[in-house]
Amino acid sequence: MHPDSPIEDGHVADYSAIEAFRAEVLAHYADAGRTMPWRETCDPWRILVSEVMLQQTQVARVIPAYERFLAAFPTPDALAAAPLEDVLRLWQGLGYNRRAVALKRAAGSIAEEHGGSVPDSLEALRALPGVGPTTAAGVMAFAFGVPGVYIETNVRAAFIHRFVGDLDDVSDREILPYYEAALDRADPRTWIHALMDYGAHIKKTVPNPSRRSRHYARQSAFEGSRRQKRARLLRAVLARGAAVAEDAAFDLDVPVPEAAELLALLAEEGFLAEDGGVFRVADS
DNA sequence: GTCCGGCTCC
């Protein structure tokens, strides 16, 4: 732990350091807070869509996708009723297509089990496919004004930079006392927005402190990877409407058995449906 | 080539 840590044994020992941190974060927010479309709304559906899109995807790339996606699917019912093919088309450019499949399933669950309204409890949100602890906490805070543990990359950067010193391999458990001490329980939405903007700003002034998080995972190379082939294959099927293994092999320039394996894998994961060797985007 | 980023399934 940092020698000047305001936390001892998991409790706040120095409120003034936390207060100074809060003041700095809020001053930065007042001066240079970022505008984002999902910060203009408290609609839980729009918040949920933004949080899912922001998983592993940067703000600049989410903004246009967010606008076109919500224009097409303004409610959970609209997404639940839409063909998966349309959903995946609108997802292109964001990456990690399985998020789109999960979000459509989540919309179905919201329609069926929650009367079409995004649930307002952490537990019910967490039960939705593609919604983990952070996304659920984000919806609770940003849509419903309920404070919770929302520790993502910018938040990690802010606390590691400010309170952890030069240590590596920092766990979220270590950050949590600072997070809890600094959290504005009356207005978590504004506070967390400010905190994220501060973290994002910090990353521009020092090497990304999030890389010192235990939870930071460096990606393997994308070029030539299975991820790349899967993505290209899904695009090819969307373009063709239907494909057999030989089509896929041609589109990807891979051997037919590999193309067949990739098609089967996408089918298993709910992207595609097979009928006698012909693969199309799944019905739902 | 390097960088950035949460959830799911094992």
Add this chain to the structure above:
DNA sequence: GGAGCCGGAC
């Protein structure tokens, strides 16, 4: 707890 999942900027 570790592996797998995308794409565009640079």
